[in-house]
Amino acid sequence: MSDTARRAAGRLAPVVALAAVLAVWQAAHALHLSAALPSLGEVAGDLAGAARDGTLLPSLGGSVLRTVVGFAASVAAGVPLGLACHRWTPVRVVCAPVLNALQALPAAALVPVATILLGGGSTAVYGVVLLGAVPSVAVGMLSAADQIPPLLRRAARTLGLTGARAAREVLLPAALPGVVAALRQGWTFGWRALMTAEVMNATPLTGIGSWLNRDKENGDIGGMLAAIAVVLAVGIAAESLVFRPIERRVLRARGLDAEQSRP
Amino acid sequence: MSAAISLESVSKRFAPAAPPVLADVDLRIAPGEFVCLLGASGCGKSTLLNLVAGLEAPSAGRVRVPAGRTAVMFQDHALFPWLTAGGNVQLALKARGVPRAERRAEAERLLALVRLPGRHDARVHALSGGMRQRVALARALAQDASVLLMDEPFAALDAITRDHLYAELTRIRLALGLTVVFVTHNAREAVRLGDRVVLLAARPGRIAREWTVDLPHPRRIESAAVAGLSAEIIDRLGEEVAGADV
Numbered sequence: 442m443s444d445t446a447r448r449a450a451g452r453l454a455p456v457v458a459l460a461a462v463l464a465v466w467q468a469a470h471a472l473h474l475s476a477a478l479p480s481l482g483e484v485a486g487d488l489a490g491a492a493r494d495g496t497l498l499p500s501l502g503g504s505v506l507r508t509v510v511g512f513a514a515s516v517a518a519g520v521p522l523g524l525a526c527h528r529w530t531p532v533r534v535v536c537a538p539v540l541n542a543l544q545a546l547p548a549a550a551l552v553p554v555a556t557i558l559l560g561g562g563s564t565a566v567y568g569v570v571l572l573g574a575v576p577s578v579a580v581g582m583l584s585a586a587d588q589i590p591p592l593l594r595r596a597a598r599t600l601g602l603t604g605a606r607a608a609r610e611v612l613l614p615a616a617l618p619g620v621v622a623a624l625r626q627g628w629t630f631g632w633r634a635l636m637t638a639e640v641m642n643a644t645p646l647t648g649i650g651s652w653l654n655r656d657k658e659n660g661d662i663g664g665m666l667a668a669i670a671v672v673l674a675v676g677i678a679a680e681s682l683v684f685r686p687i688e689r690r691v692l693r694a695r696g697l698d699a700e701q702s703r704p
Numbered sequence: 705m706s707a708a709i710s711l712e713s714v715s716k717r718f719a720p721a722a723p724p725v726l727a728d729v730d731l732r733i734a735p736g737e738f739v740c741l742l743g744a745s746g747c748g749k750s751t752l753l754n755l756v757a758g759l760e761a762p763s764a765g766r767v768r769v770p771a772g773r774t775a776v777m778f779q780d781h782a783l784f785p786w787l788t789a790g791g792n793v794q795l796a797l798k799a800r801g802v803p804r805a806e807r808r809a810e811a812e813r814l815l816a817l818v819r820l821p822g823r824h825d826a827r828v829h830a831l832s833g834g835m836r837q838r839v840a841l842a843r844a845l846a847q848d849a850s851v852l853l854m855d856e857p858f859a860a861l862d863a864i865t866r867d868h869l870y871a872e873l874t875r876i877r878l879a880l881g882l883t884v885v886f887v888t889h890n891a892r893e894a895v896r897l898g899d900r901v902v903l904l905a906a907r908p909g910r911i912a913r914e915w916t917v918d919l920p921h922p923r924r925i926e927s928a929a930v931a932g933l934s935a936e937i938i939d940r941l942g943e944e945v946a947g948a949d950v
Contacts, residue, residue, distance in 0.1 A: 592782045599757060599776040600799045600847065610795060614786045695785040696829025 455681075479663040487663035488670065496652055501671060504635060504648040507563070511570035512631045519575045519627060523582025537583065543576040548634035552641040561643030566635065573634025574627045581623020585616040617691050625684040629676070636672060649675075706770060708851060708883040709733040709756055714765035715908075716751055724763070725751050727908035735771060735850070738877060738884040740894035740901045742937065744945050748909025749887045750855050756885060757853050771883055773849035779856040781836040783828045789839045790815060790824030796846035814842040819872060834865035841873070845880070852877065854886045858893070867925060870896050874921055891934040891941060896925045901937060905944045912944050 463481055470480045479487075491497040522540070526533040551569050559565040589612055597603075597611040613620075639650020649668050656664035692698045709732070716726040725748045733739050741749040754760040755767050757776050783792050793811040802810060812824055818838040828836060837857055844852055858866045874897060877884050888894050894901045898917050905912035915937060919929050 592778060592780055593784065595759060595776075596778070596782040596784070598759065599774075600796050600843075601773075602795075602799050606799070610798075611784060614784065617786070691786075694827070696827060697785075 477662050479666065483663045484666045484670070488667040491664065491667055497671065499647050500649045500652045503646060504639065504650065505675060507566065507648065508632050508635050511567055511635065512574060512628050515571055515574035515578050515627050515631055516624065519578025520582050523579035524586060526579065526583045527586035540576040540579050543572060544580055548573045548637040549641065552638055556643050563646055566638040566642055566646060569638040570631050570634045574631035577630040578623050578627035581626050582620065585619025585623055588619055589615045618697070621684065621688050621691055628679060632676060707732040708735040708771035709885065710768045712766045714755065714762045714767055716755065716760065717763045724908040727910050729911060731902065731911065733883060733885065735883055736881045738886065738897060738899045740898035741885060741887045741904060742889065742891060742894045742901055742941065743904035744889060744906055744941065747904040747906035749904050751909065753853050753855050753885060753887050769851060771850045773847060774851040774853050775844035775847040775849040777840050777844050777852065777854045777857045779859050781840040783836060783839055785828050788824065789820065789826045789828060789831065792839055792843050793846045796843045800847060814845050817845065817876065818842045833861050834869060837861065837869060851883045854884065856887055870925065871922065873897065878921065891937040892925055892930060895930045895934045895937065896923050903937065903940060903944065913940060
C-alpha cells in the first residue's frame with residue numbers, strides 16, 4: 442500500500458468503525474434482540490429533540506465546563522504531587538501507594554460518601570472529579586519523571602545545567618511525552634468520574650449526567666442513548682482535537698511518531 | 705610544567721564494603737596532551753573519566769583539574785532528541801552564558817568545524833550515527849572547555865565513519881590545543897589518536913603500564929608503526945586480562 446493510501450485508510454478507520462457499530466446496533470434492533478432497543482432513527486430523533494427543547498447545549502456546556510475546571514484543578518494539584526514523589530523518596534514511599542490505590546477506586550464508590558461529606562451540590566461533584574483525576578495525573582507525572590533517561594541528566598550536568606535550569610531546558614522536555622500521557626489520562630478519568638457523579642448526585646446539576654438520569658426516570662431509552670452518544674462524542678473530540686494532535690507533535694519532534702517511522 | 709589534570713592516589717569504591725573499582729591511581733596529564741585510557745571491560749576506565757568530569761567523587765585521594773572546565777562526550781551521543789542539531793549546540797552555548805544574539809552564528813561555526821555545515825536545523829533522529837557524534841563533538845566544543853573527556857565515543861560506529869572521525873578529532877584538538885582523555889578498549893584506536901596510552905588493569909583498577917606514542921600526525925590506523933605498537937599493547941593487555949581471571 443502506498444503512503445497516501447495508508448494515510449487515507451488511517452483517516453477512514455474511525456468512520457468505518459463507527460459505521461460498523463451502528464450497523465450492529467441496527468441489526469440488533471431489526472432482530473428484536475431486546476424489545477426496548479430503539480432504532481438508530483429514533484435515537485437520532487431524540488437527539489434532535491434534545492437540541493430543540495434546550496436540553497442538549499446547556500447539558501453539554503455544564504458538563505464540559507465542570508470537567509475543564511476540575512481538570513485544571515487536578516493538574517494544579519497532581520503535577521506538583523507527582524514531581525514531589527519523584528524528587529523526595531519519603532514522599533514517594535508515603536504517597537505513591539495511596540495514589541495507586543485511589544486510581545483503582547471507582548468513582549461510583551465515592552459519590553455517596555462525597556454527597557454526605559460535601560453536600561449534594563457541585564462541591565461533591567468536584568470532590569469526586571478531583572479524586573478521580575488527581576491520582577491519575579500524579580501517577581502519570583511520577584512515571585514520566587522516572588523515565589527520563591539517566592544519560593540525558595548526565596549530559597545536562599556536564600553542560601553545567603543544574604536545578605531549575607536543568608528542569609526547564611532538559612528534564613521537562615525529556616519527560617514531555619509522558620507528561621502528555623499523564624494529562625490525557627487525567628482528563629479521561631476526570632470526565633468519567635464527572636459522569637458518575639452527575640448521574641448519582643443528590644441535587645441535579647445541569648449536565649449530561651442529569652439529562653441521562655431524567656430520561657431514565659421517564660423510561661426514555663432513546664433519550665438515554667442520545668445522552669450517551671453525546672458523552673462519547675465529547676471523549677472522542679477531546680482525544681482527536683486536543684490530545685492526539687499534541688501527542689503527535691511531541692513525538693514527531695523526537696522522531697518517535699509511529700505513523701511516520703513505519704517502514 | 706603544571707598539569708592540566710592530576711590524580712593523586714585516587715581510589716574509588718561504590719560502597720564502603722565493596723571492593724575498590726580504582727586503587728591508588730596516580731596520573732598527570734599535561735595541557736594539550738591526548739591520553740588514551742585503555743583497558744578491558746570493567747577495569748574502571750569510565751569511572752576514572754567520571755571522576756575527572758566531576759560526575760563522581762573519589763573515595764580517597766585527590767582529583768584536580770587546574771585547566772578548569774571539562775566537556776564530556778559519551779559513547780551514546782546523548783543529544784537532546786527534541787532539539788535540532790544546532791539547538792543542541794546552542795543549549796551548550798546558552799548554558800555557559802553566550803548572549804542569544806550570538807548563539808546561532810556560533811552554533812553554525814561549530815557545526816562547520818565538525819564538517820556538518822548547513823545542518824543546523826536537522827533533527828537529531830534524521831542524522832546518521834557518525835553525524836550524531838559530530839554534533840555531540842560540536843556541543844562539547846561549545847562549552848569552550850580546555851579539557852575534553854571522551855568515553856568510547858566512536859565505539860558504536862562503523863570502521864569507515866570511525867576513521868573519518870579520528871582524522872577530524874586529531875585536526876580539531878591540535879588546532880584548539882585541547883587536552884583530551886579518551887577511554888577505549890581498542891588498542892589501535894588508542895595508538896592512532898593518543899600522545900600517550902595508559903593501560904589500566906582490572907580488579908582493582910590501577911595503571912599497569914604506559915606507552916608514549918612518538919609517531920607524527922597524520923597517522924593511519926593501518927600503518928606498520930601503529931600496528932606494531934598496538935600489537936605490543938594488545939599482548940600486554942592480554943596478560944592483564946589473563947592475570948585477572950576473567
